[in-house]
Amino acid sequence: MLQFKDLVEARERIHPFIAVSPLVPSNHLSERLQVNIFLKLENLQVTGSFKVRGALNKILLMSKEERERGVVTASAGNHAQGVAWAAGKLGLEATVVMPRHAPIAKVLATRGYGAEVIRGGDTYDECARKAIELAQARGATLIHAFDDPQVIAGQGTLGIELCEQLGEFDAIVIPAGGGGLLAGVSLAVKTLRPNVRVIGVQSEKAPAFAESWKKGERVELPPGSTLCDGIAVAKPGEITLQMAKGLVDDMFLVKEEFVEAAIVTFLERKHLVVEGAGAAPLALFLQEEGLLRGKKVVLLVSGGNLDLQWLDRLIQRGAMGLSRRMRLKALLPDVPGSLAKATSLIASTGANILQVFHDRLAPGHQIQFSEVEFDLEIEGPEHAEAVKRLLEGNGISLIQEFGGRPGPWRGSPLEKLK
16 A cells, blocks of 8 residues: 655655645635635646646656656546656657547647547546557556556645645645545645545546445446546546545535636636636535635645636636626617617617627517627626616617526526625
């Protein structure tokens, strides 16, 4: 079984290659959630994730002959980049098997670090089987994404680093997929701060580790579609689960809507790009009101490799949830000046018109009218109501609205963080 001394040795080994990631307090989150929040920002680590720690430790322990034969791994993205970067740094050839639908940003980054990328299946587990076959055929070293003592030891260096940065604290919340990060950091923290409560968190769409931990044995649960692609694993590791059973105090599942809200909150309030897995610890506090109230808690922000296409959608949806944006559909008489009148009224409130969609052929309306949709940038719910009142007071019929406060965005998890 892995020992704390293995983590200490790993830290000395990888220290020359990686950065000490920042640990920062968050006054805003602490005030809003009534928890003394500290953020351990591994999203600012080289390659944008903690995964480089384990990859480096594994490769640095390989013999000269093993290095000459290269390495193979499977990953949805962050481990891929960690292995690719570490291999490139030390002059090894690396092959990475990634899911067909892995985020484009992670695929391009992995190639950019010099690795050969092979698309090997629809899930991480299918890719893992392909990676084993490749490693055996080539005589290369397989670097498992989580179920390897040397990889776990590398991830555990993060816990030692954290305890040096912060004195006493009450709890730490750690994202869990296969369990490498959870196992390694738990070992470090429980050794150095035995009274700290260690909490693992997963998306409810990928709950395999949480369910396995509760049952005390490995359970296979194929993950569904989730923003937490970095921790979407169907089955935890044998080593990681065995370690977690003796070190982890609790496990929680979070809903996708709270993960989305957490990502937007990091952007809005902390100016940080955080991927779904890294946002899961904050999502837990948005979902579970009153959890650890008044306690000093570290949220482990494990990575920041968020696909730009997802980021764009999240920003747009987040603007709706924060009442910074709204859409209005109106019926306007199809005569010259109608659209100009409506836009002038909207402009007079200080709302910024981002887009206008003018549809003369919309079904269900009299032919003398056009359906017009306004996409507006606003200041908040009161501003939204002022725009509506002004339009309706000037005889403009509104037929649908989204954002601001009404419609499907009411009750967004972002509400409590405004």
